[in-house]
Amino acid sequence: MPISTTLKFENIEFLALEGKFMVKCSKCSERAVIRLRYARLNLCKKHFIEFIENRFIKLSMKNKLFEKVGKALVAVSGGKDSVTLLHLMSKAAEYFGFEIHGLTIDLGIGHDYSRKSIEASLKNFEMLKIPYTIFSLKKHYGFTIDDIASYGREAGIKKPVCSVCGTIKRYIMNKVALDVNADVIVTGHNLDDIVQYVLSSVYSGRIEDIVRLSLKTPTRGKLIGRAKPLAYFSEKETLTYVILKKLPFNYDVCPYYRPRSFHEKIKKISNELEETVPGSKITLIRSFLEKIQPALEAKYSFSTWKLRECKLCGMPTTGEICSFCKIRLAMENIVKR
Numbered sequence: 552m553p554i555s556t557t558l559k560f561e562n563i564e565f566l567a568l569e570g571k572f573m574v575k576c577s578k579c580s581e582r583a584v585i586r587l588r589y590a591r592l593n594l595c596k597k598h599f600i601e602f603i604e605n606r607f608i609k610l611s612m613k614n615k616l617f618e619k620v621g622k623a624l625v626a627v628s629g630g631k632d633s634v635t636l637l638h639l640m641s642k643a644a645e646y647f648g649f650e651i652h653g654l655t656i657d658l659g660i661g662h663d664y665s666r667k668s669i670e671a672s673l674k675n676f677e678m679l680k681i682p683y684t685i686f687s688l689k690k691h692y693g694f695t696i697d698d699i700a701s702y703g704r705e706a707g708i709k710k711p712v713c714s715v716c717g718t719i720k721r722y723i724m725n726k727v728a729l730d731v732n733a734d735v736i737v738t739g740h741n742l743d744d745i746v747q748y749v750l751s752s753v754y755s756g757r758i759e760d761i762v763r764l765s766l767k768t769p770t771r772g773k774l775i776g777r778a779k780p781l782a783y784f785s786e787k788e789t790l791t792y793v794i795l796k797k798l799p800f801n802y803d804v805c806p807y808y809r810p811r812s813f814h815e816k817i818k819k820i821s822n823e824l825e826e827t828v829p830g831s832k833i834t835l836i837r838s839f840l841e842k843i844q845p846a847l848e849a850k851y852s853f854s855t856w857k858l859r860e861c862k863l864c865g866m867p868t869t870g871e872i873c874s875f876c877k878i879r880l881a882m883e884n885i886v887k888r
């Protein structure tokens with residue numbers, strides 16, 4: 552097992568591993584395997600899985616995430632969060648009565664990172680019998696994320712690889728959602744991702760980024776709406792879910808991921824706060840999503856920005872040429888040489 556996973560395991564209070572004494576499940580007489588302090592529960596394997604699945608349905612209902620949804624496109628990278636998302640979405644699809652379609656993008660990352668991601672995603676799609684699309688960046692556009700990392704600067708792409716990769720993923724998700732007639736795109740951002748994003752955006756005053764962050768955005772013309780149904784689930788919960796259900800997932804960290812020390816500190820501080828005040832992360836994100844974001848949205852109303860169609864590809868954009876086409880053009884010149 553790689554170091555990254557071993558480290559992540561240390562964050563989990565697997566009661567069974569402590570071995571000092573037996574803690575009983577709060578709902579039955581079995582041995583508890585996890586302590587969820589925010590919910591004041593110790594749960595056995597069966598009751599943990601049941602708790603997560605029920606909570607997903609309840610939160611989706613409360614936040615009206617799948618109202619009027621006929622088909623949802625589920626973006627799956629093959630990591631713990633998106634694999635959990637796919638399995639929970641499959642339950643929600645059954646419960647609410649909508650269809651789902653899986654999407655995995657072959658970004659062409661690293662020696663075997665993308666290969667492992669696709670392998671894990673495929674296994675989960677097949678296990679759940681979910682129709683899916685594997686979209687290859689190389690096959691469609693002739694370049695990979697590795698190419699951007701190697702030649703991007705030379706091609707005039709100034710943004711860091713991760714931010715370019717984010718633009719590419721959003722574009723492809725929207726394109727595939729239009730192709731398969733999906734009403735919503737769901738992604739696996741978890742509570743910890745969102746806490747880090749909110750705190751760092753507030754710190755640096757990036758209002759535009761803050762306003763964009765919401766649990767769900769509506770569809771506007773060809774720009775398909777998004778939903779983040781894992782926003783109230785911590786990474787401890789998604790990791791425990793995939794491990795207890797023995798689901799295949801890629802536990803490697805993307806080779807382009809660079810932990811920024813400031814972000815790491817925010818993570819550490821929010822984890823410390825959670826230790827002393829269980830549930831503080833959920834409270835922070837709930838206040839943000841339900842009160843602060845709507846107030847900012849009303850003031851700045853970025854969502855009413857006029858969208859037009861990209862001159863080159865026809866996809867929605869605020870400028871003349873969309874940011875994906877700019878990347879594609881820059882890379883074409885390099886690849887052609």
Ligand SMILES: [Zn+2]
Nearest residue numbers: 576579595598
């Ligand atoms: Zn139990």
Ligand SMILES: [Zn+2]
Nearest residue numbers: 861864873876
């Ligand atoms: Zn375009």
